[in-house]
Amino acid sequence: MSPPSITNVIITPVAFADPPLLNAVGVHEPFALRSIIEVETSDGVTGLSESYGDARHVERLDRVGVALRGLDVFSTTRMLEVTAVTLGGAVGADGHGLTGQISAAGTVLRTFSAFEVAALDVQGKLLGRPVCDLLGGAVRDRVPFSAYLFYKWGSHPGAAPDRYGEVLSVEAIVEQARAMLSTYGFGAIKLKGGVLSPGEEIDAVLALRDAFPLIPLRLDPNTAWSVATSIDVARRLEGGLEYLEDPTPGLVGMAEVAREAPMPLATNMCVVGFEDLAPAVSLGSAAVILSDHHYWGGLRKVCDLAAVCDTFDLGLSMHSNSHLGISLAAMTHVAAAVPNLTYALDTHWPWKDEDVIEAGALVFRDGAVAVPTAPGLGVELDRDALARLHERYRTCGLTERNDTRYRQSIDPAYDGHLPRW
Amino acid sequence: MSPPSITNVIITPVAFADPPLLNAVGVHEPFALRSIIEVETSDGVTGLSESYGDARHVERLDRVGVALRGLDVFSTTRMLEVTAVTLGGAVGADGHGLTGQISAAGTVLRTFSAFEVAALDVQGKLLGRPVCDLLGGAVRDRVPFSAYLFYKWGSHPGAAPDRYGEVLSVEAIVEQARAMLSTYGFGAIKLKGGVLSPGEEIDAVLALRDAFPLIPLRLDPNTAWSVATSIDVARRLEGGLEYLEDPTPGLVGMAEVAREAPMPLATNMCVVGFEDLAPAVSLGSAAVILSDHHYWGGLRKVCDLAAVCDTFDLGLSMHSNSHLGISLAAMTHVAAAVPNLTYALDTHWPWKDEDVIEAGALVFRDGAVAVPTAPGLGVELDRDALARLHERYRTCGLTERNDTRYRQSIDPAYDGHLPRW
Numbered sequence: 044m045s046p047p048s049i050t051n052v053i054i055t056p057v058a059f060a061d062p063p064l065l066n067a068v069g070v071h072e073p074f075a076l077r078s079i080i081e082v083e084t085s086d087g088v089t090g091l092s093e094s095y096g097d098a099r100h101v102e103r104l105d106r107v108g109v110a111l112r113g114l115d116v117f118s119t120t121r122m123l124e125v126t127a128v129t130l131g132g133a134v135g136a137d138g139h140g141l142t143g144q145i146s147a148a149g150t151v152l153r154t155f156s157a158f159e160v161a162a163l164d165v166q167g168k169l170l171g172r173p174v175c176d177l178l179g180g181a182v183r184d185r186v187p188f189s190a191y192l193f194y195k196w197g198s199h200p201g202a203a204p205d206r207y208g209e210v211l212s213v214e215a216i217v218e219q220a221r222a223m224l225s226t227y228g229f230g231a232i233k234l235k236g237g238v239l240s241p242g243e244e245i246d247a248v249l250a251l252r253d254a255f256p257l258i259p260l261r262l263d264p265n266t267a268w269s270v271a272t273s274i275d276v277a278r279r280l281e282g283g284l285e286y287l288e289d290p291t292p293g294l295v296g297m298a299e300v301a302r303e304a305p306m307p308l309a310t311n312m313c314v315v316g317f318e319d320l321a322p323a324v325s326l327g328s329a330a331v332i333l334s335d336h337h338y339w340g341g342l343r344k345v346c347d348l349a350a351v352c353d354t355f356d357l358g359l360s361m362h363s364n365s366h367l368g369i370s371l372a373a374m375t376h377v378a379a380a381v382p383n384l385t386y387a388l389d390t391h392w393p394w395k396d397e398d399v400i401e402a403g404a405l406v407f408r409d410g411a412v413a414v415p416t417a418p419g420l421g422v423e424l425d426r427d428a429l430a431r432l433h434e435r436y437r438t439c440g441l442t443e444r445n446d447t448r449y450r451q452s453i454d455p456a457y458d459g460h461l462p463r464w
Numbered sequence: 465m466s467p468p469s470i471t472n473v474i475i476t477p478v479a480f481a482d483p484p485l486l487n488a489v490g491v492h493e494p495f496a497l498r499s500i501i502e503v504e505t506s507d508g509v510t511g512l513s514e515s516y517g518d519a520r521h522v523e524r525l526d527r528v529g530v531a532l533r534g535l536d537v538f539s540t541t542r543m544l545e546v547t548a549v550t551l552g553g554a555v556g557a558d559g560h561g562l563t564g565q566i567s568a569a570g571t572v573l574r575t576f577s578a579f580e581v582a583a584l585d586v587q588g589k590l591l592g593r594p595v596c597d598l599l600g601g602a603v604r605d606r607v608p609f610s611a612y613l614f615y616k617w618g619s620h621p622g623a624a625p626d627r628y629g630e631v632l633s634v635e636a637i638v639e640q641a642r643a644m645l646s647t648y649g650f651g652a653i654k655l656k657g658g659v660l661s662p663g664e665e666i667d668a669v670l671a672l673r674d675a676f677p678l679i680p681l682r683l684d685p686n687t688a689w690s691v692a693t694s695i696d697v698a699r700r701l702e703g704g705l706e707y708l709e710d711p712t713p714g715l716v717g718m719a720e721v722a723r724e725a726p727m728p729l730a731t732n733m734c735v736v737g738f739e740d741l742a743p744a745v746s747l748g749s750a751a752v753i754l755s756d757h758h759y760w761g762g763l764r765k766v767c768d769l770a771a772v773c774d775t776f777d778l779g780l781s782m783h784s785n786s787h788l789g790i791s792l793a794a795m796t797h798v799a800a801a802v803p804n805l806t807y808a809l810d811t812h813w814p815w816k817d818e819d820v821i822e823a824g825a826l827v828f829r830d831g832a833v834a835v836p837t838a839p840g841l842g843v844e845l846d847r848d849a850l851a852r853l854h855e856r857y858r859t860c861g862l863t864e865r866n867d868t869r870y871r872q873s874i875d876p877a878y879d880g881h882l883p884r885w
Binding site: 046115117118119120121124166169170172176177179180181182317320321324343346347348350351353354355356380382 | 467536538539540541542545587590591593597598600601602603738741742745764767768769771772774775776777801803
């Protein structure tokens, strides 16, 4: 029997409506961009995946997709080699607009990831087994996620008010949490910070703690603070946070904060690749690493990261960008299979109204998603929705994410440089 | 479709003839003990594995085998959980007689490993794919092994001379190397040291270097030396060794040697579990870790170890005990799938004349074994041979390995304590 090889790859960029969520470098644009990857094989089975949607990333996906034709869909290691050779050391943007340029190795891994997930989807479908079974099997049947609170404007400029309303006060953020927990049942809360002053965000965390005394809280200012400010905020929030995420930039600055902070520090900004782990361990920069298969290099690389974290007594959680259902399925499968992924995962899921997958495969109940048991990722494309969101991509005018530029287009005095406080 | 579950487990201890190979703690007994594991599933597919054969380990395998019945053969993580619960913190011996007692966690992992490999064999057979494809696919089609030289007696006491002859001199060890390279084509040489005085073993390495100037050499005295002796030997062998393996006991002693030695240090004695890696990295105890799926906890755990090594800039090689063909197949599959396993693997293969597998699946050519492409591990049991070696186990009188006791039975004055020099 000849091995199932890749015969064709289809990359479909899509855009979906995104509310004006505020963060440390600006505000979410009216549309979030993603790419949908279909990997067709000689066995007639097609694998799905979802990745970043900025134009340069899509171009890389297209280029690598052609180069992968003919490869055995079980040899993901060979697929990685071909990805690296095809990209030839090209350096790309980070795809989520927060950490700037990424290394050549990082560019390879975030391109490869899209195909690795699709290959695992094919493998699972061929075998009749869910993807988590290709990673050692599920250690949990349900994967808990965290509520992801955002300060936000009431509408994109010129648009009608969105259904989420303006959230720029302590009272409004508590109300947002209440609504999100009521709808999804989340058992953990993350507040995207770095937007209001540190004092206002401290007040928000304290109000959330008062409102939800049994729910673990996290605060993520995306390196908006200096080391001194970070230490001050950390001390004032003693006992109030499960972890403090990326208060300040860089491995060294984070280590300075970590030495003084009473709670663990988490990061998805100073540790974004395997090459960052040894210095982070040596310096003590963070106690919790936020994984993300989209840029760590796929689901097996997240398992690798989990092994490193377990070995070096680091906690493991999961980062999220704005995403659709295929990514949620992939996140759920790998989180099901990794024993030491013990924190509730981040997800932007509540902030969107549309998707490219058939509804029903992924349902939040009590803040968790049941691990799909169907073969592969367990999700199917809704072709009409895919066509609609692709048409949106074609016409929306966005080709990359740039929260700072968008905010400056509304508020020319806005300065996106960090740390701000 | 209900998942393929484990219906029965058969553990068959076997004994095969082993020459009187000398090491730092004594001499190999006349028979090496192994266990052959068959995992039967509800799909009618049986998976194979091979593990240690000492009686206490076999008892643990029997006990865990019963407890695994009914489990999904794809959920190896659940199988690990059940193994841990079943053994309930029991502490065992190391199974190869060199490092003494092992931890409860180590006992769990070396018991689980036997079943993980068999489960992967089942998975591969169900899928029609070689085991390496369940680990990301082969990055190499052939896996190189190393010649494994031993000082040895000419025969076990009271027995006829064996076909390998006495090897206790520089000339004889060079002759052994020449014969082994001629037969197998190995491109690397490891000398088991700690047997003769350090000066004699230095002379042996220098003679091997003169005889085979292009072949990388390794020396493994199994912690027979003090720190001072280790540093002295290392300096005198500058430029002569690919790595020096376990010259002295303990993470701290190894680090002291590593600071002064001109070549990398390797270990399979001070780093034998994930809990040893953080202190080893912190202290700088070794530059190369020798993996071994039998005690690291299976093939996926070796992949985990490889990720840690890659992340922390450690080299990765592979350790061997006396073993049969099922273990060789498992070693070959995982080595094929791990990109950073760049050293030729250890194997005792040339020192045995019999096996439990059908001949032909694993052939050495130019020092390497072609990765099997048949489903699963790619080896099949020879039932007659299995019955013969099991009968040998029943009648040989050995129930555990103890090289020191055996040597003392011949030479009552022998003192097995280390370090000796």
